[in-house]
Amino acid sequence: MRKALLFLIPLLICLISIGCGSDSKEISLNEFNEEILPSEEIKKVVIEDREDIFIYTSEKVPYRLKASEIGDIEEFIDHLYSQQENIDITYNANVNNTGLLLWQLFNLLVPILLLTHIILLWIALRKVIKSTAGDLEKILYAMISIFVPFFGPIIYLTTKPKS
Known part of the structure; x- marks a missing residue:
């Protein structure tokens, strides 16, 4: 019985950390345009490898959009600037060296x-x-x-x- 508990405790800790440790909230473009963009101030936008777009607001966890859902990233950035002017935009490219x-x-x-x-x-x-x-x-x-x-x-x- 003790051995089973010793095995289950690390397993439960691992499962809890995987479930609770997400580093971003994935949302759709429609959710972003309808709920977040009108109501929250966007502080920073990070574009990772032209695949993922992380949007940082006053919340601790950033929102994540898939670039494939957006289409043209430059138009999306222009749209953000038209809604809110002082947004910090960063492009990160993980290049294979x-x-x-x-x-x-x-x-x-x-x-x-x-x-x-x-x-x-x-x-x-x-x-x-x-x-x-x-x-x-x-x-x-x-x-x-x-x-x-x-x-x-x-x-x-x-x-x-x-x-």
């Missing part, structure tokens, strides 16, 4: 790859100099290691002749 993330990753990896290339090149050139291969082969291996960045030393170190 994949390009920025890739650029930052590239800037992080370039120094690491450059350092790795320098270390591999140093190891490969030391082994080329110490090898018992002929002078022409040493020059060829050194040129491959130098002129094929990153992969040249790897090619030499994996395919070098056994001494």
Whole structure:
């Protein structure tokens, strides 16, 4: 019995918090035009990703309108300004910054790859100099290691002749 209560209490708290914790009241455009716009002073309008419009009044919880129901957002904003003049309007766009993330990753990896290339090149050139291969082969291996960045030393170190 105690175990069942210990399981039910967090479950009930979770359900209550989900039901009571809405951060906005969803209303239709008709409800907004007929009930809220004539009677309440609009302080702020926030347009999120051109999908949701949050309207802040003197109430603690903002009203939410779907932009798909409104149609042209600019006409809606003009209509609001014609009813009440001092409204703060904010546009929020949650942009996917994949390009920025890739650029930052590239800037992080370039120094690491450059350092790795320098270390591999140093190891490969030391082994080329110490090898018992002929002078022409040493020059060829050194040129491959130098002129094929990153992969040249790897090619030499994996395919070098056994001494």
